[in-house]
Amino acid sequence: MTGRLRDKVAIVTGAASGIGRATARLFAAEGAKVIGSDVAAVDQAVWEAEIEHRAVFVQHDVREEEQWRAVLAAATDRFGRLDVLANIAGINGVRPDHTPAQEPEAVTLETWRWIQGVNVEGLVLGCRLAIAAMRAAGGGAIVNVSSIAANKGWPVRAVYGASKAAVLQYTKTIARHCAQQGWNIRCNAVLPGPIDTPMLRPPGRQLVGGDGRAGVDHVPLKRYAAPEEVARPILFLASDEASYVTGVGLLVDGGVSAKK
Numbered sequence: 472m473t474g475r476l477r478d479k480v481a482i483v484t485g486a487a488s489g490i491g492r493a494t495a496r497l498f499a500a501e502g503a504k505v506i507g508s509d510v511a512a513v514d515q516a517v518w519e520a521e522i523e524h525r526a527v528f529v530q531h532d533v534r535e536e537e538q539w540r541a542v543l544a545a546a547t548d549r550f551g552r553l554d555v556l557a558n559i560a561g562i563n564g565v566r567p568d569h570t571p572a573q574e575p576e577a578v579t580l581e582t583w584r585w586i587q588g589v590n591v592e593g594l595v596l597g598c599r600l601a602i603a604a605m606r607a608a609g610g611g612a613i614v615n616v617s618s619i620a621a622n623k624g625w626p627v628r629a630v631y632g633a634s635k636a637a638v639l640q641y642t643k644t645i646a647r648h649c650a651q652q653g654w655n656i657r658c659n660a661v662l663p664g665p666i667d668t669p670m671l672r673p674p675g676r677q678l679v680g681g682d683g684r685a686g687v688d689h690v691p692l693k694r695y696a697a698p699e700e701v702a703r704p705i706l707f708l709a710s711d712e713a714s715y716v717t718g719v720g721l722l723v724d725g726g727v728s729a730k731k
């Protein structure tokens with residue numbers, strides 16, 4: 472099927488890599504006018520060619536309110552409106568040397584603020600500005616990327632899990648609030664399980680968990696997902712096909728959460 476986002480204007484954060492890059496590509500293929508953003512620089516010509524020149528890239532740190540305004544202006548000045556925001560940018564707070572510690576007895580406020588700053592505060596800023604723009608456009612859809620880490624205790628990713636739980640809770644609140652106000656703005660989250668992206672495969676290292684097969688025993692489907700397998704559920708929630716879906720956290724985890 473094509474055209475599920477025909478004539479919609481969408482902002483996709485985290486669009487340089489992984490799930491965000493796959494989502495920007497899919498949104499554009501489905502007819503959206505896409506503003507992709509990321510704090511990381513991309514080779515703009517390569518990035519835009521990959522998306523067949525149906526999207527533009529803006530460098531953007533989600534923690535910076537002024538930069539959010541510039542991204543939003545890229546959508547509204549250029550295309551006149553905003554219909555979809557996919558908040559995908561995020562960090563798990565794990566550096567290649569496995570620091571800093573996130574366990575509760577060791578975590579520093581610096582670590583806490585670093586991870587919450589990107590995963591939660593950046594998303595809060597984006598939602599606020601998007602809601603205003605979507606109200607002006609008569610409605611819209613926000614899709615936030617949480618994680619299965621939102622639902623479980625995970626000591627070595629304690630701060631990451633807390634940030635993703637905040638994303639899920641905030642998603643439900645936005646959904647309810649916008650519905651109560653009659654703003655025609657839906658807000659949903661996806662909760663990915665293990666996805667084969669640079670987050671789990673940092674430069675110079677193999678997939679976290681081993682050789683790409685080891686470490687998947689806990690996944691009923693016995694594999695990590697490709698980023699496109701998360702982009703498609705994000706597309707569904709962003710599109711009018713999900714017109715009666717708001718406030719959900721959609722698990723995209725190969726069955727991990729079905730266990731126990």
Ligand SMILES: NC(=O)c1ccc[n+]([C@@H]2O[C@H](COP(=O)([O-])OP(=O)(O)OC[C@H]3O[C@@H](n4cnc5c(N)ncnc54)[C@H](O)[C@@H]3O)[C@@H](O)[C@H]2O)c1
Binds near residue numbers: 488532
């Ligand atoms: N890969 C997984 O297994 C997995 C599982 C659950 C949830 N997620 C979530 O999916 C989302 C996408 O992650 P991914 O797996 O594609 O990883 P990724 O590292 O490939 O992509 C994340 C992108 O976010 C960008 N980013 C980081 N900090 C930013 C900032 N301050 N401002 C703007 N952009 C910033 C990075 O530059 C990167 O391009 C994240 O929110 C992550 O927490 C991933």
